[in-house]
Amino acid sequence: MSGRENDVLLVIGSGLKVYREYLVAPIHRRAKENGLDLILINNLKPTWQHRYFDEIVVANVFDGEVMGAAAREVVARRTVVGLMCWDEPLVLDAGLLAAEFGVPGLSAAGVRGCRDKELTRAALTAAGLPQPGFALTTTVEEATAAAARIGYPVVVKPRAMGASIGVVFAADEAELVTAFGVARAASEVDPGPYRASVIVEEYVSGPEISVDGAVHKGEYLPMFVARKHSSDEPYFEEIGHLVDADDPLLRDHELVDVLARAHHTLGVEYGITHAELRLSPRGPLIIEINGRLGGDLIPFLGRTATGIEPGEVLFDVSVGRRPDITPGRRAVAGIRFGCPDHDCRLESVRVPTEAPGLVAASPMAEPGTSLRLPPGGYLARHSFVVCEAADAETCLARLDIAADLVELTTTPLGPPAPDAPFEMPAGLLDVDE
Structure with missing residues (x-):
């Protein structure tokens, strides 16, 4: 044997097993077929990831400097031929690292254009592609003036969040003031260069x-x-x-x-x-x-x-x-998320194991989790069901049946404190231990 090490495909952040194992498994299979090792840089101690990765480096990937140092350490000792990342808060730093290492990626310009909603709007507008009117703001006064120029109704959103977190419709100035506060609070969570800024844009039907x-x-x-x-x-x-x-x-x-x-x-x-x-x-x-x-x-x-x-x-x-x-x-496949109709604490959730066309079903929160609806919280999901069918109408009907089979026990929650800080929704970050 020559003892030569395989080239490496570097992965930044695995995500939750229930959300991402279906991606990791075929990536692992493809890597083995092509004689590549998989190295993961992950924010928490791994569990299910061990079966798919040849090496796992535990580092705080939500700190750009720490992530970069961990990735450069791998590049210094192994030949990295590709880098991938599918976690929204990590995409910018991971994309810039791919450009730095000279491996295929979105490109430095491409990853910035995708991550920064204001830059996306500006670039596509300049290229003549249809876009809503928009403005980048950092104060409620700027937002109010921008909405007056654009015309109501408008949508207010953080500059660089995902999953519709902090995105609010505003029909008039009074609603805009409230909406700006919601979007601004959500934007503060972003640790990157786009935090604390809010986009006001034309509402499009x-x-x-x-x-x-x-x-x-x-x-x-x-x-x-x-x-x-x-x-x-x-x-x-x-x-x-x-x-x-x-x-x-x-x-x-x-x-x-x-x-x-x-x-x-x-x-x-x-x-x-x-x-x-x-x-x-x-x-x-x-x-x-x-x-x-x-x-x-x-x-x-x-x-x-x-x-x-x-x-x-x-x-x-x-x-x-x-x-x-x-x-x-x-075929046709659909997903339905189970969400409460009021703020509550989840006591128990049971998902169906059998239903017409059922492909998958899973809880999405642990007992004891507080589920709050906007603006006090986001993505208050307790479960999901996935169904398939030969046509869309049948698939939607099957989703209705499967969703009705979810069994839920909750207790009511009082309103959040007025000065309570915004927190990322439970289940979005990898908390497997």
Whole structure:
């Protein structure tokens, strides 16, 4: 034996097992087939990750300097040929490291353009792509003036958060003042350069969708479309998604052209992105482009509906290969999140093991977890169910049945203290111990 070490694919942050093991398993398989080792830099002591990674470095990945030092230490002793990250708070630093190491990635310009919503808006507007009117603000006075220029109603959002956290609809100035406080408080959680700033933008009507697509040498390759189901205004929390392998939007030349032009404008070179759009009266309008795979198990829905393996696609683009995104099956898959209708403490939750078309179901919070609705909290999810069917109508009906089978015990919670600091929702960060 030569004793030569394998080249390495570096992964920044694994995420929760229930959310990300379905990605990690095929990435591990693909790495072994190609003679690569997998090294994970993770924020907490690993558990389930051991079976998939050849080495795990425990470091605070939410501190950019600590993450960078840990990654450079790996690069100093091993040959790193690719780097991947799918956790929104880590995408910017991970993308900049990929550019520094000279491995395939979004590019420095691309990852900044995806992470910074204000930069996204400015770049796409300058390129002539349809965008809502917008302004970046740091004070309520600036926000009020911006809304007056743009015209009500408006949407107020943190500059660089995800999962609709801190996103609020405002119909008039009184609502704007409240909405600015909510968005500003949420923005303070971001440890990066975009904290404490808020975007005010024109409200655009129309159905919401997301598109997960791969990018190889700047070529945009759409994989699947998810139809989004959101809570009522003024908040835009996502309560479900539906992916149809035969969605006609995948053949909509205007939509695909808008997405391809947007990625080119932002300078995205390699990777997978999650683009969110409104199908507005003016045509498909990009709300944001995230430099990662979609959350909310949307890639799992995509795999279930289309047969496309997102983990394998991510592996390919991360090592500079053009992926195969040919669908292997034609079905419809959907997810429904269980959310309480009032603030409560979760005492117990039991999900169904059998239901028509049931693919997966899981609790999303531990007993004792406080579940608060906006603006006191976000993503107050106690469980999810995933179902599949041959058509969208049947899939939605199956989701109704499965969701009704979730058994829940809660106790009421009083209102949060007026000065209580914003906290990230339970279940978003990897807390496996």
